[in-house]
Amino acid sequence: MIRVLLVDDQPLIRAGLRMLCDAEPDLEVVGEAGDGREAITLAERLAPDVVVMDLRMPGVDGISATSRILASRPAIRVLVLTTFGDDDHLYPALTAGACGFLLKDAPPADLLDGIRRAAAGDGAFSRDVLRRLVDRAMSSRAxxxxxxxxxxxxxxxxxxxxxxxxxxxxxxxxxxxxxxxxxxxxxxxxxxxxxxxxxxxxxxxxxx
CATH class of the missing domain: 1.10.10.10 (Winged helix-like DNA-binding domain superfamily/Winged helix DNA-binding domain)
Structure with missing residues (x-):
């Protein structure tokens, strides 16, 4: 069973994510947080396998929360789920330790697959994000x-x-x-x- 912590400042988004995960026999939502500070506290107490992390939230944002969660519990996998796919959000999130970066317009099947891949130690990226990462890496190496x-x-x-x-x-x-x-x-x-x-x-x- 993959233990999941949902982090988003919008209750409707969290409710939708919970319904999606609860319908899967191998996923268990162990907690929800409405901001980064609460996410840090819950991650420390619940030790989920995967944190589905929003980025823009009041108070402590998702990038800071990711860094602090992984500093305390490096075995946790953080999968970003955000509306903002630009480089100003992508690269700081990856630097903070996120293992994947999905956009909120991704199909539900991609999110579920991303959670499972994150739990298995792999990364999960939306198509456009992955293409940008590849293009940037290819341009900087022979x-x-x-x-x-x-x-x-x-x-x-x-x-x-x-x-x-x-x-x-x-x-x-x-x-x-x-x-x-x-x-x-x-x-x-x-x-x-x-x-x-x-x-x-x-x-x-x-x-x-």
Missing amino acids: PGPRNDNLTARERAVLDLVGEGLSNAEIAERLHIGVTTVKTHITALMTKTDSPNRVRLALYAHQPR
């Missing part, structure tokens, strides 16, 4: 050769990861199950020595 000891299906999955598609979108595009996509991505991470999805997306853009 890409090395791509060692493609991959099957044709793995190459197809890898290319779609590089485009920033979610697991559900890859499954739909390739007409396979989401579980199969997850299996391919796990194999790809092993074969390419990529510890997370961002590194895998970077690998997808390296020349063959």
